[in-house]
Amino acid sequence: MRVEKDQLGERRLPDDALYGIHSVRARENFPDRTPFHPEWFRAMATVKLACYQTYQRFKTAIRTKYPGTQVPLRLMDDQVLESLTRSAEELGEGRHLDSFIVPAVQGGAGTSINMNINEIITNVALRKMGKSCGAYEHIDPIEDANIYQSTNDVVPTALRVAAMRLLEQLEEHINRMRETLEGLEQQHRDDLRIGYTQMQEAVPSSFGKLFSTYNEAFSRDWWRVSKCMERIKVVNLGGSAIGTGITVPTYFIMEVVPVLRRLTNLPMARTENMPDATNNLDALVEVHATLKAHAVNLEKMVSDLRILSSDLSGEKQLSIPARQVGSSVMPGKINPVIPEFVISSAHKIYTNDALISSLAGQGNLELNPYVPMVGHALLESLKLLIATNQTLMDNMLKGMRVYSHTALRRLHLSPSVTTALSPYIGYHRAADLAKTMKLEQINVFEANRKLEYLEEDRLKSLLEPANLLKMGFRIDELMH
Numbered sequence: 001m002r003v004e005k006d007q008l009g010e011r012r013l014p015d016d017a018l019y020g021i022h023s024v025r026a027r028e029n030f031p032d033r034t035p036f037h038p039e040w041f042r043a044m045a046t047v048k049l050a051c052y053q054t055y056q057r058f059k060t061a062i063r064t065k066y067p068g069t070q071v072p073l074r075l076m077d078d079q080v081l082e083s084l085t086r087s088a089e090e091l092g093e094g095r096h097l098d099s100f101i102v103p104a105v106q107g108g109a110g111t112s113i114n115m116n117i118n119e120i121i122t123n124v125a126l127r128k129m130g131k132s133c134g135a136y137e138h139i140d141p142i143e144d145a146n147i148y149q150s151t152n153d154v155v156p157t158a159l160r161v162a163a164m165r166l167l168e169q170l171e172e173h174i175n176r177m178r179e180t181l182e183g184l185e186q187q188h189r190d191d192l193r194i195g196y197t198q199m200q201e202a203v204p205s206s207f208g209k210l211f212s213t214y215n216e217a218f219s220r221d222w223w224r225v226s227k228c229m230e231r232i233k234v235v236n237l238g239g240s241a242i243g244t245g246i247t248v249p250t251y252f253i254m255e256v257v258p259v260l261r262r263l264t265n266l267p268m269a270r271t272e273n274m275p276d277a278t279n280n281l282d283a284l285v286e287v288h289a290t291l292k293a294h295a296v297n298l299e300k301m302v303s304d305l306r307i308l309s310s311d312l313s314g315e316k317q318l319s320i321p322a323r324q325v326g327s328s329v330m331p332g333k334i335n336p337v338i339p340e341f342v343i344s345s346a347h348k349i350y351t352n353d354a355l356i357s358s359l360a361g362q363g364n365l366e367l368n369p370y371v372p373m374v375g376h377a378l379l380e381s382l383k384l385l386i387a388t389n390q391t392l393m394d395n396m397l398k399g400m401r402v403y404s405h406t407a408l409r410r411l412h413l414s415p416s417v418t419t420a421l422s423p424y425i426g427y428h429r430a431a432d433l434a435k436t437m438k439l440e441q442i443n444v445f446e447a448n449r450k451l452e453y454l455e456e457d458r459l460k461s462l463l464e465p466a467n468l469l470k471m472g473f474r475i476d477e478l479m480h
Contacts, residue, residue: 002134016133018099020119020141026102026112034104036113037379041100043161044117045091047154047237048145050260052085055147057259058251076147080139083125096120104376109369110155118145148248148256150240152278152367157235157260159375163287164266166382167228173389174222174294180397181215190465191404193317194414201416204468207318207402210304217297224290231287233267235260236277242366243274281360281368284378291381292353295346298388302339305400309336317407321399338396345384352377412443412463420468425453 001012004021011021059075090096099120102112118141123133125145131138139145188207195205237260238253240246245253257270271277308318322334355377359370368374411417415434422430429451436447448459461467 002132004134004136013134018096018120018123018133019101019116020123020134022112022115022141023101023119026106026108026116030103030106030112032103032105034376036100036102036104037162037376037383038094038097039162039166039379039383040113040158040375041097041117042092042094043158043165044113044154045088045121046161046263047158047260048117048121048149049085049088049092050237050256050263051147051149051154052081052088053263054252054256054259056081056085057255058249061251076144079129080125080144083128083139084121084145086128087121087124090124091117091121096124104372106372107369108372109151109367110371111151113155113372114146114149114151115141118142121145148238148240148252152241153236153239153243153274156278156371156375157237159371159378160232160235161260161264161266161268162375163232163284163378163382164229164264166379166386167225170294170382170386170389171222171225173386173393174218174225176393177389177397178215178218178222180393181211181218184397184400185211185215188402188404190469191402191407192411192465192468193407194411194416201414203419204411204417204463206465206469207404207407209469214297214301217300218294221290221294221297224293228287228290229267231283234269234271234277234283236271236274238270239274239278243276243278245274275366279363279366279368281356281363281371281374284374285357285360288353288356288378288381291378291385292349294385295349295381295388298385298392299343299346302342302392302396305396306336306339315406315410317403317410319401319403320396323395338391342388342392345388349381349384352381409443412445413437413441417444417463421454421459421462424462429453 002015002017003010003012006021006025008025011024013020013024055076059078059081062071062073062075100116102116106112122136122139122141122145125139126133126135129138185208188211191207193205193207193210194201195203195209235257236243238245238248238256240248253270257268261268305318305320307313309316309320320336320338324335324337325333356374359374360368362368362370415437418430418434418437421433425433433444433447433451433453436442436450437444440447444463445456445459448454449456454462
């Protein structure tokens with residue numbers, strides 16, 4: 001066991017532990033075990049790497065400008081800096097995640113996140129130099145691993161890096177969904193079905209028009225999600241504690257974000273107002289509102305498809321793939337587990353939206369101490385949306401079947417079809433036709449033969465997809 005010290009006292013740690021006393025205290029203080037997002041962990045390491053690379057440039061610039069001069073500034077040893085750089089690269093690849101022991105739910109504005117990363121990077125670097133973990137006289141978690149950084153600029157910057165990487169994935173998945181729905185729209189353009197309002201049969205429509213509504217909604221989602229990158233690309237890295245750049249060289253402030261941009265291949269930009277970026281989280285609120293809108297569209301679509309494929313609808317016009325046995329008691333029962341997963345995820349996202357909004361408003365003066373919880377909820381929503389889009393594509397839409405003949409037969413049996421005839425025979429005659437269909441349980445053609453309101457060929461023509469699905473009618477069409 002090794003002993004580590006801080007301002008509050010001492011703690012004994014396993015000799016080979018990559019975490020340190022600050023991480024242990026956080027785990028004791030925050031006994032929840034909600035795991036920290038690995039995407040944020042890796043992004044933290046990438047931000048640290050950008051800081052080390054920028055520091056190396058800073059050192060080189062000093063030596064170039066003041067050759068042979070003793071500058072009044074402590075400069076980190078080259079071997080130490082190289083070890084820290086290599087260590088950060090390893091964490092950026094996702095290694096040593098098991099040594100991150102701070103839970104997602106915490107206090108302290110992210111200091112525990114920052115220090116756990118600092119301690120891991122430091123101890124990995126010490127090992128690379130042949131030193132023991134905890135030998136902080138050679139590399140210090142604060143003096144060295146945290147050089148020219150603050151929790152308040154590193155943690156939110158890393159959150160934005162993690163979120164932007166996930167946004168790229170989400171945008172790609174939404175695009176795949178759009179392509180699939182566009183294909184379904186084209187395939188079933190003329191496949192007629194009953195359109196419903198308030199869960200009641202209303203007017204003739206088509207599966208093509210139904211799928212077009214989802215395609216249009218997801219097109220809006222794609223556009224909005226693509227704009228989210230613009231909202232969160234601006235970061236306060238280099239701003240230090242409250243965005244004033246206190247304790248940070250001007251050179252570092254100017255150069256660190258361009259270095260991060262090259263490392264991540266993301267359009268990162270340094271904010272013109274660092275105190276604002278440190279203080280306010282409204283950009284995250286705006287981004288999550290977009291995610292919520294996408295969740296709403298996902299829920300609406302799967303709710304519709306679940307109804308149309310359910311046993312409640314009678315003879316099915318549409319079916320979704322059977323993915324799991326539905327009951328341990330009822331043989332043969334298959335549940336719509338994919339829609340249920342999507343709906344559950346959507347409601348979790350709605351909850352996260354309320355959480356993010358309320359905590360963003362709880363920021364106090366120069367800092368919002370709830371960045372860890374806000375960030376956790378944001379990344380959780382992004383990952384849920386990626387998962388829902390993926391499973392919808394792979395496990396539901398690809399195997400979904402439309403029974404167009406059944407849908408057409410049900411339309412012809414539905415009194416709702418008479419709405420399309422009212423411009424030609426009038427509302428009251430159309431109502432008589434609907435009443436006859438309902439009372440005698442016969443289709444529209446049989447009812448019309450009884451009432452003789454339209455010639456048979458004329459009725460067939462009016463009920464063709466081209467006529468039923470066109471936008472409105474023209475006067476000359478009534479004059480046949």
